[in-house]
Amino acid sequence: MAEAQRGARIGYIDMEYILESVPEYREASIQLEGKVQRWKQDIEKKQKEIDQMKLNLANERVLLTKELIDEREEEIKIKEDEMLQYQQDRFGPNGDLMIQRRQLVQPIQDQVFNIVQEVAENKKYDFIFDKSADVVMLFAAKRNDVSDLVLRSIERAGRRVQAADKKEKREIERREKLSAEEEGAITEREKAIEEKKEEREKTIAAKKAEREEMMAQRQRERDSIRAAKKAEFEARRQRLIEERERRRDSLLNARKNRNNPPKGRNEGEE
Numbered sequence: 001m002a003e004a005q006r007g008a009r010i011g012y013i014d015m016e017y018i019l020e021s022v023p024e025y026r027e028a029s030i031q032l033e034g035k036v037q038r039w040k041q042d043i044e045k046k047q048k049e050i051d052q053m054k055l056n057l058a059n060e061r062v063l064l065t066k067e068l069i070d071e072r073e074e075e076i077k078i079k080e081d082e083m084l085q086y087q088q089d090r091f092g093p094n095g096d097l098m099i100q101r102r103q104l105v106q107p108i109q110d111q112v113f114n115i116v117q118e119v120a121e122n123k124k125y126d127f128i129f130d131k132s133a134d135v136v137m138l139f140a141a142k143r144n145d146v147s148d149l150v151l152r153s154i155e156r157a158g159r160r161v162q163a164a165d166k167k168e169k170r171e172i173e174r175r176e177k178l179s180a181e182e183e184g185a186i187t188e189r190e191k192a193i194e195e196k197k198e199e200r201e202k203t204i205a206a207k208k209a210e211r212e213e214m215m216a217q218r219q220r221e222r223d224s225i226r227a228a229k230k231a232e233f234e235a236r237r238q239r240l241i242e243e244r245e246r247r248r249d250s251l252l253n254a255r256k257n258r259n260n261p262p263k264g265r266n267e268g269e270e
Contacts, residue, residue, distance in 0.1 A: 008126040011119075016132040018112060019105065028104050036097060039090045046083040050076060071240060074233050081226060 019025050057072045064072070090096050120128050 009124055010127045010129075011123075011125050012129045012131045013112065013116065014131045015109070015112065019108060022108055025104065025108060032097075032100055032104065035100075039096075043083065043087055043090075046079070046086065050079050050083065053079065067240060071237055075237075078230055078233060 053072070053076050057069070057076070061069060088095060092098075116128050119125065
């Protein structure tokens with residue numbers, strides 16, 4: 001009776017304050033920030049290298065053959081793709097930064113969650129929220145859950161609107177009174193609603209997993225195509241280099257032969 005008469009006991013925590021007060025978290029955060037700065041410096045270095053390559057090509061374009069221009073442009077494109085992939089690997093939705101942040105926070109959050117459950121039970125709290133989040137409920141006493149009552153009220157309002165005549169409305173009211181008398185019982189309809197909800201959540205999870213697998217497969221295909229293009233470019237560049245070397249050697253040999261003609265037999269005898 002005393003428990004029924006008292007008001008709801010509500011508490012809250014400040015997760016940001018807790019995290020900042022944990023020495024291990026502060027130290028790991030500093031280390032992670034150091035990594036972030038190094039990653040940003042790497043990206044800036046790569047961008048400067050690309051910008052210099054573009055500037056060199058612009059200055060030398062008039063002196064180069066079409067093959068050499070195409071080679072330079074392909075090399076710049078490869079460098080740009082590598083930089084974009086590096087950015088994605090470090091700062092993308094599934095990049096190193098997000099992964100390491102989750103790894104940093106998750107153990108402390110799990111510990112806080114377990115402690116909140118113990119505090120709530122021992123101190124008889126009805127609700128405990130996280131102040132630093134967008135109204136995250138960390139604990140709720142089951143006796144305060146009125147979801148079924150709200151759902152039944154919505155269904156009753158819908159049935160009243162759809163009722164075609166007074167007789168049908170009276171039948172609805174009769175059923176409502178009956179359901180009110182058996183408020184605590186779990187009906188077959190409620191079970192069916194719960195089963196449909198679970199089935200819908202399973203379907204959503206399966207579709208999400210399928211989409212993620214498709215995205216991963218596309219990424220693998222893109223990586224394979226990129227690697228093949230890079231290998232093809234390297235092979236073509238090597239062939240061009242070898243061809244230039246052969247032409248240069250041929251020119252050097254021809255020039256050497258012109259400057260040093262072979263001596264005749266009679267001249268040698270004299």
